[in-house]
């Protein structure tokens with residue numbers, strides 16, 4: 001039984017999805033920074 | 047002898063070189079595999095998440111959101127769709143995380159024969175490749191590929207670590223953002239509701255049920271499309287500014303955005319009477335029309351409404367009132383045809399708006415049958431007395447003994463008239479108002495009383511009893527009021543009534559009206575003296591009751 005969602009729910013979903021994309025971007029930046037730090041640390045060890 | 051040693055050393059050296067080469071090759075392969083697998087594994091997470099998102103976020107109700115209102119709704123739940131921010135968002139995101147994570151794990155680790163190969167599966171397959179070869183190339187290949195497998199596993203772990211960190215950080219940031227959004231939404235709901243309540247409180251706006259006369263806090267609104275009832279149409283979990291009804295009609299949750307234009311019902315389950323359209327947009331003003339039987343209450347009310355109808359801002363409050371009063375003109379054609387109000391009929395107020403801007407009022411006129419005022423018990427049962435702000439006290443001049451006796455002595459033809467003198471009704475009403483604890487002003491009942499002497503057309507037209515404005519010249523309102531009061535006291539022998547009213551009520555005004563003036567009150571010639579004078583317009587008493595306090599006295 002699939003029924004189209006009311007527009008308000010669809011709108012809400014868009015907003016939340018935008019939040020999700022935003023948090024993925026933030027997370028990607030954080031992880032990249034962590035990796036870079038790890039590489040630098042390894043480099044100084046060698 | 048020595049060449050044996052040379053040969054032996056050469057073989058050892060060659061072996062060492064071969065083993066070294068093999069090990070180096072294996073390590074290089076391992077490093078290559080590790081980085082490739084790590085990048086692949088880490089990169090796979092966003093891809094899997096995106097795919098899971100695409101599945102979860104289709105614009106279709108897949109059941110997992112549970113936004114649709116259950117049928118029938120459980121007690122306390124209105125038949126509207128749940129707002130996405132209150133619950134479904136978390137469900138969606140939980141589903142997406144689970145689906146994405148599961149897909150990522152499957153793509154990385156699954157060893158099942160069915161479905162696409164996982165990264166681990168590819169690694170093991172590659173590791174098994176040299177098994178096809180035999181003797182020493184097989185052994186050498188195995189060593190090199192074992193290096194590759196080890197490197198691949200290391201890469202898998204590294205990639206998983208990176209991916210896990212990414213997921214963890216993303217989930218944390220997302221939870222924070224969503225939490226802020228939901229908290230913000232909730233706060234906005236609370237603030238909007240409080241602001242609305244405060245605005246109503248400041249402007250002194252309430253709404254009462256015209257049927258059961260009790261105050262209604264939150265009206266029950268009806269969906270204009272499917273007629274389902276919404277018990278708490280306020281900013282909340284079913285929508286902040288608007289909610290979606292089961293039938294998909296959008297209903298505004300705020301008065302400012304048009305909630306007041308919806309059909310509303312009384313919130314008391316035993317009543318559910320229809321409230322005026324536009325309730326809660328203007329202060330209410332409750333006005334009972336009080337008198338004994340046949341005094342002329344219904345006729346006066348019809349005449350007053352007919353007179354008010356062309357005013358700017360006049361509007362009927364509900365369909366019931368509109369249906370009863372659209373053809374007042376016809377009803378007033380022949381006053382004798384106005385039916386007597388039945389005491390058995392449900393007592394429902396006529397509601398209408400008068401005035402514009404800040405002076406707009408929602409008026410409730412109560413035309414109870416005269417029987418209601420004949421006994422103290424019945425008066426006690428009149429709930430609307432509790433919210434009464436002003437009262438139209440109809441005085442039928444032909445119910446007053448001294449007027450009636452002079453008229454009948456000369457055999458003057460009289461319209462139907464009341465047989466119950468007003469004093470009894472007046473004291474019963476005063477008791478009723480005190481019982482209901484209406485406000486007090488200067489030691490008196492804080493209710494305005496407009497005393498309406500009706501049927502003045504007869505006084506002007508014929509008979510020995512003069513019209514109030516014939517006895518005394520009067521132009522301004524206070525002079526006219528004094529003239530009618532003096533007429534009641536001196537001509538009609540009702541000085542007691544006038545004194546009683548002055549002692550009991552904060553403000554009393556006197557009027558002389560005739561229902562014949564409903565459609566334009568011009569000067570009329572006195573049949574007795576030939577003088578031209580005009581009655582007060584039928585709407586004048588009601589307008590006087592509605593006048594703002596500041597202008598009083």
Ligand SMILES: Nc1nc2c(ncn2[C@@H]2O[C@H](COP(=O)(O)OP(=O)(O)OP(=O)(O)O)[C@@H](O)[C@H]2O)c(=O)[nH]1
Nearest residue numbers: 339340341342343344345386387416461501560561
């Ligand atoms: N001439 C004249 N007759 C009036 C006027 N107002 C009322 N009447 C007469 O008085 C009669 C009774 O008026 P109603 O308004 O029905 O009386 P009521 O007070 O509503 O009486 P109940 O509903 O029985 O309590 C009418 O049938 C008219 O004949 C008026 O202004 N002028």
Ligand SMILES: [Mg+2]
Nearest residue numbers: 343344386387
């Ligand atoms: Mg009546």
Ligand SMILES: [Zn+2]
Nearest residue numbers: 255258312317
């Ligand atoms: Zn009610």
Ligand SMILES: [Zn+2]
Nearest residue numbers: 269272291293
């Ligand atoms: Zn509906």
